[in-house]
Amino acid sequence: MAAGAKVAIVTGAARGIGLAVARKFLGEGYRVALLDIDAAEVMQAAAELGGNDKVLAIECDVAMPPLVKAAVGRVAAHFGRIDALVNNAGIALFKPMLETTFEEWSRVLDVNLSGPFLCTQACAPVMLKNGGGAVVNVASISGLRASTLRIAYGTSKAALIHLTKQQAAELGNAGIRVNAVAPGPVDTAMAKEVHTADIRAGYHDAIPLNRYGTEEEIAAAVVFLCSDAASYINGQTLAVDGGFDATGIGLPNLRTGK
Numbered sequence: 001m002a003a004g005a006k007v008a009i010v011t012g013a014a015r016g017i018g019l020a021v022a023r024k025f026l027g028e029g030y031r032v033a034l035l036d037i038d039a040a041e042v043m044q045a046a047a048e049l050g051g052n053d054k055v056l057a058i059e060c061d062v063a064m065p066p067l068v069k070a071a072v073g074r075v076a077a078h079f080g081r082i083d084a085l086v087n088n089a090g091i092a093l094f095k096p097m098l099e100t101t102f103e104e105w106s107r108v109l110d111v112n113l114s115g116p117f118l119c120t121q122a123c124a125p126v127m128l129k130n131g132g133g134a135v136v137n138v139a140s141i142s143g144l145r146a147s148t149l150r151i152a153y154g155t156s157k158a159a160l161i162h163l164t165k166q167q168a169a170e171l172g173n174a175g176i177r178v179n180a181v182a183p184g185p186v187d188t189a190m191a192k193e194v195h196t197a198d199i200r201a202g203y204h205d206a207i208p209l210n211r212y213g214t215e216e217e218i219a220a221a222v223v224f225l226c227s228d229a230a231s232y233i234n235g236q237t238l239a240v241d242g243g244f245d246a247t248g249i250g251l252p253n254l255r256t257g258k
Helices: 016-027 039-048 065-079 102-129 151-174 189-194 197-206 215-226 251-256
Strands: 007-011 031-036 055-059 084-087 133-138 176-183 237-240
Touching: 007 016, 007 065, 007 102, 016 031, 016 039, 016 084, 016 215, 031 039, 031 065, 039 055, 055 065, 065 102, 084 102, 084 215, 102 133, 102 151, 102 176, 133 151, 133 215, 151 176, 176 215, 197 251, 215 237
Parallel strands: 007 031, 007 084, 031 055, 084 133, 133 176, 176 237
Antiparallel strands: none
């Protein structure tokens, strides 16, 4: 068995949910590899996390097989093991279906679906050398329920949820658990920039907890699914959404007593 603390790889780790997940892993005693397509930002993120020998920052486009293979090889060589993989890297495109180009469609699926396929395929053999591990795919509530302007994004996340089940079925036999989280609206920097007051009010109306989630709440769910406390959870999708997916109409009226 490779010596040292457990090791987690987090993709899309330069900011937002990915950075929060990396921070949570470090707090749990893991060593962490941060992968991101933005070299400058991922280096800055590593510095923010302490810039020590417990953190490794790597520039990587997860949709490119040679880059994924090289990145995972660097992690294995540097830390000696891989115990957890969080496939968080993703891109969002919000456009009407008839205005979405094939190139845009393809890029969203390449990153959001092929990326987790490639990263898991590269990490699994390293995990198995140490007896197994855990993978968490970061999907979205948009993969569970349709909404406008998300033809590529929603489809990619729905496919990622099924990929999770396929991976769990095969890798579970070898000792690698695979699960997904499906975040609802989260107060990321991007959401704060693009969600107008009307959009935020609409989400609040539809969410029983009447608020957005935080990056830390998503990170807590991800790290839980990678932990021994989730040792018999495999092939599942956990909606971390304040009840958004579970709810239909009527919440605003309930709150006002009408």
